[in-house]
Amino acid sequence: MENALEITGHRPFPLPDRPWVMEQIWNDVLFAHWPVPAEIMENHIPSQLTLDTFNGKAWIGIVPFWISRMRVRGLPLLPMMKSMNELNVRTYVEYGGRKGVYFFSLDADNLLAVTGARLLYFLPYVNAEMQVDKSEGIINYESRRKNEYNEIGKFKAQYKTESSPFNSKKGSLDEWLTERYCLWATKGDRVFRGDIHHTKWQLHEASCLIYENTMASFLPDKYFTNEPILHYSPQKHAYFWPLTRVRS
Template sequence: MNEELQITGHRPFPLPDKPWVMEQIWDDVLFEHWPVPEEIMEKHIPSQLTLDTYNGKAWIGIVPFWISRMRVRGLPPLPMMKSMNELNVRTYVEYGGRKGVYFFSLDADNFLAVTGARILYFLPYMNADMQVYKAEGIINYESRRKNENNEIGQFKAQYKPASRPFNSQEGSLDEWLTERYCLWVTKGDNVFRGDIHHTKWQLHKASCSIHENTMASFLPGKYLLGEPILHYSPQKHAYFWPLTRE
């Protein structure tokens, strides 16, 4: 099995010297973003990280998708780990001049993957019951977190592409919201970076009907009442590196 990675496309920082450890293929990715005042969002990120903003605004992102392929380097896809549905809630931060993603939650319907990511990546993965299917070009997505509070962690929507594909322009909000190549996590006083590589997103504008959404209940509800900025991408092949402590 050839594990060499062909690096293509623009990256703001070079890849780590270490080999990648995980590959995934993400399908039917929807980016939903709402602007949030900087002073509100800052209350919810670790003090070690600096909030990243675009024209003075922070953004909350809710990103549903499903994973059609997932495997550890050197191994074939394992039957219990090869696919899953995932829904993440995120904002954008930087540390040491390197911009990346900060996750508030990541819901998934694969217990083994949730457990592994919580242990190895310190990420706030949550177990959820999820159903995703496509009919007549529309993706029907429903997720209900497995917890005792039915007012938190519920999401139901239908979405589809609504334009021809395009690549974001350098410096645009489209690029700023989607082109992120690392994640940041904290554990105690320590800060860790997880590098990610993929080619630049091929995006579509999207249409979406949101029927239920309590994924960002830590924010005042008024910030998610407006129309979100929507992007859709049919598929993306991504590679992950182990965490590095800064």
């Protein structure tokens, strides 16, 4: 079995020089992306970060998946941390010339993981009721937030792969939307980076029926009327490093 930590040629910057702290295996990952005018998206990211665009356009991404293995380095695989479902809403930013992901929200159905990520990574995790099942290659995914904001935190979709696997071409939109190796977070005036590593995504074209989506209600509905750009990947083993403060 290949060691993902030894495969680094696809990364835009080197691995951190300290040990990783957590590993996860992501399954049935769907990337659904819609273009958004940059001047609109800029109003929704922290002022310390610079919006990253492709040919002048910003993009909003909704990414559902489920986790089959979640382990903190040095600890056994704990039953309460073994698996969970997760649904991310994200865009793309840079700081100090390093491009990465900015998360508007991360919904999950594991309260322990939600609490820990909010405390340790300053990420906007939200506890949700989620149901995911797969039958004959079709993934049915449903999520509803378990708080007073659940009316603006619903997602229901059905998706499946529609092609053989491929690797994105260098400089393509496929690559730009998926190959990201850090996240950016802010707390007050402080800026933090969280490094991530995995091998290059092996992507598939996908189809998706979205029955309900109120995950990005901070944007006007008109930006979601067009068909999204879709990518699917069956599985990815990922490693995480602790947050690094890059601005006080």
